[in-house]
């Protein structure tokens with residue numbers, strides 16, 4: 259084997275190793291090797307790519323943080339529009355939603371309850387398993403190309419375990435701890451702190467320099483596949499399991515419910531435990547599980563009739579003020 263061919267083989271091995279280490283650390287939060295091992299293997303990959311530039315590919319683990327500072331963000335048209343959600347604010351709103359669903363899709367309905375991550379909706383496009391483009395939701399049809407910034411989010415796989423061409427939807431967010439550290443630093447530098455983690459995540463993903471985004475400790479939970487078409491998936495819950503199998507990070511607090519009473523019970527439990535989560539949520543999203551029933555229900559002008567957001571009341575200002583006074 260020539261030097262090039264043995265290097266090509268080693269580069270392939272290093273891709274697989276580094277992708278596995280990255281998945282264990284950033285998706286499972288269960289690293290199987292010390293950081294030093296990851297760094298050594300990454301260093302070995304980078305030196306092979308310097309020796310043979312043709313071995314450096316866009317899906318390489320070495321390509322997380324791009325080089326160039328962008329002039330601006332180009333526009334991206336979403337193949338499948340990114341919809342907004344109707345809102346429910348109390349139990350009665352949910353019972354009305356459930357009645358409408360059962361009137362139009364029949365009495366046999368199951369729901370999936372997902373935490374509503376309070377971040378920024380983004381779409382990730384993969385061609386033959388390779389991450390090729392990422393965009394903000396924008397107005398639902400046209401978003402901004404933030405590929406280079408999304409590439410820095412370690413829980414976003416640069417190559418899927420199956421060579422699928424799909425568009426995945428998710429919520430990029432900044433964990434509460436990262437938000438607090440970032441604001442401490444901004445206050446030290448006498449810069450304007452961010453009002454909340456959602457603004458911090460949006461501000462970080464709108465940086466023209468990917469090196470800044472890379473330092474913001476952003477994360478993502480994916481929750482949907484834009485064009486389910488050829489995946490053979492028939493339920494929202496199956497779609498989430500497929501996303502897990504492909505190497506994505508989904509939110510594991512999701513619950514399958516047989517009735518709206520179960521949904522209501524579970525969402526009040528989630529509401530009580532909300533402050534214990536390491537990321538902010540502003541409610542839950544309730545979705546009809548069967549895709550056939552989703553198709554029967556269809557959409558209003560801007561939202562699906564098969565999903566609704568239940569918004570938690572904003573936390574009482576008093577507790578926030580008390581926190582500030584007591585800390």
Ligand SMILES: NC(=O)c1cnc(OC2CCCC2)nc1N
Pocket residue numbers: 340341342343372373374375376377429481482543562565
């Ligand atoms: N912020 C979230 O966590 C979230 C947002 N949206 C959706 O689903 C919408 C998307 C299009 C129809 C239903 N699910 C979520 N989990």
